[in-house]
Amino acid sequence: MSHDFIVIGAGHNGLACAGYLAKTGAKVLVVERSARVGGGCHTEEATLPGFKHNLCSVVHTNIPTSPVYRDLELERHGVKYVYPEHLRGTIFPDHRSIVMYREPKRMAAELAKFSARDARTYTQLVEDYGEFIESTYLPLMYSPPLAPSLQSAELEKSAEGRTLLQWQASTPVQLLDELFESAEVKVHFLARLTVLGFAPDQFGQGWICLFRILKAEAPICVGGSEQLAIGLRKVIEAHGGVVRTGVEVKRVLLKGKRAVGIELADGTRVDAAKAVITNVEPRKSFLQMVGEEHLPSSFATRVKNYHSRGRSLFCLHLALSEPPEYRAAAHNPAVNTAFSQELFGASVEDQVRAYQEIAQGRPPQKEMLQITLPTLFDPSQAPAGKHTAVVWQYAPYAVQPGGAEGWRKLRDAYAEHLLELWKSYAPNMTKDKILAMKIQDPSDTERLNDNLVHGVDVVGDMTPDQMGYFRPFAGWSSYRSPVEGLYMCGGYCHPGGGVHAGAGHNAAGVIAEDCNLKKWWD
DSSP, rough: OOOEEEOOBBBHHHHHHHHHHHTTTTEEEESSSSSSSSSTTEEEOOOTTTOOSSSSSOOOOOGGGHHHHHHTTTTTGTTEOOOOOOEEEEOOOSSSSEEOSSHHHHHHHHTTTHHHHHHHHHHHHHHIHHHHHHHHHHHHHTSSOOOHHHHHHHTTTTTTHHHHHHHHHHHHHHHHHHHOOOOHHHHHHHHHHTTTOOTTTTTTTTTHHHHHHHHHOEETTTTTTTHHHHHHHHHHHHHHOEEEOOOOOEEEEEETTEEEEEEESSSOOOEEEEEEEEEEEEEEEEEEEOOOOOSOOHHHHHHHHHOOOEEEEEEEEEEESHHHOOGGGGTGGGGGGEEEEOOOSSHHHHHHHHHHHHTTTTOOOOOOOEEEEEGGOOGGGSSOEEEEEEEEEEEEEBTTTTBBBGGGHEEEHHHHHHHHHHHHHTEEEEEEEGGEEEEOHHHHHHHOTTEEEEETTTOOOOGGGSSGGGGSTTOOOOOBBBBEEEOOOOTSSTSSSSSOOOOHHHHHHHHHHTTOOOOOOO
16 A cells, blocks of 8 residues: 655654644654554553553643644544543642642642742733743643744844843753742742753753643543543544554655555555654664664764763552542642642752752652642542552663663662652651552663663753754754655754644645645634
8 A cells, every 4th residue: 555654753742743734634654663552651550450540641731721632533533521620739848838829829829838029920921921822832832933033033022031031041940030039939939930851951942831831731531541542543544544463663754765564574565655754763763764874864863962861760560559648738629639749858958959969860759749649530440439649750861870771770760759758748648558569760761661771751851942943953843854745843943842742733734735735724
């Protein structure tokens, strides 16, 4: 069977891109090395039968409101989301807490418990930037990135925009010090950023902190994260596309300087009449599947310099007999039913220090934990009356001494340390309440999904040199590659890692234009 397009990699971005192309009437083939689809949308019974654990992605912040959800009619294909009433709860060592709410008035009232001035500042930020963020956040994600000069020119037109430009150049800590006075308020909003792996003292990322202050949501995919991938597969197959799992691609076939198909590990060749699209991380896509000899030297250098050396995830996947009861709930009951609880110390300096320890190859000893129980909102993910929990802690990929393999000696003791920290906040989380546990250190994350190089869960560091117009490389953020007929659609492209399908959506638009397809979506 001949195909117009071949997509390499059935992560959610590859599936989304294939879904859009299949709905044009094109003949689409998706090939995936793993036995399952989804990449980071991975749900399995990792501890005990009936307990479904999401081994990478737990929350899909932007999917339900995205053009992808609407355009591909994902709800009709079985993809449904539930929204926790209370978003995130930051709990401090003295067991006071701040719960994040959708409604600005409720959020301001929560902040006022710590500082009336900070509550007023937050309200003013909502007035000055709330509408701007709402009207630009999704459009910026679901379109190719603007050149920095165009972004700056637009922002320079207003006083608020000029302030935003300065915040864009600052560190998150600088932004929070400028805006707020309460240490607890600063910790709460900084945790909104560092919980994604952004360093608190990184220049050029203050503006991301502002986005995280003003925009919050926490939709849970019913049945587990894999249901998004299963729904995307159904879209492709409903429109005549083919998805093949357990199929490894050895190389991209070239005719002259154009990609014309793929060769599989067993030697089978499959032709692509119009284009090949790769959802696989850059080094494997270009240095292995294409070959450096077929690339401009400047592009090959960019690929080699693409970095994933930032913060990795150390995770505990737990089967629980009951949910945690936090001491903080005595004064703020909503903490117990928030989407997540963030235990990030008493000061901004604690988070800065933790990230410095990670950079030095030392797992942080003070708390920097995020805990989520999907089963509070979707009981189908565990047996009746039981729960699953994921405890997340950022940590180095390579620990000193020993490197990535050093985790073999440290992991059990570090897991116990994190559980003891958690129990100091939720004393009912004694060992008898933990029915089973799976430890996932950063090297496990990479083995689970080698697209997540060094266990970095956003497919390459989200630093200023690898964001927006510079993701994955300066001059190559349009989802095209220097090989004619070969496109990129993975999380290493704008808008970056995470489950939102932005890169898959945007790549499909570019490909449709280049291949003169009828673009049926808006």
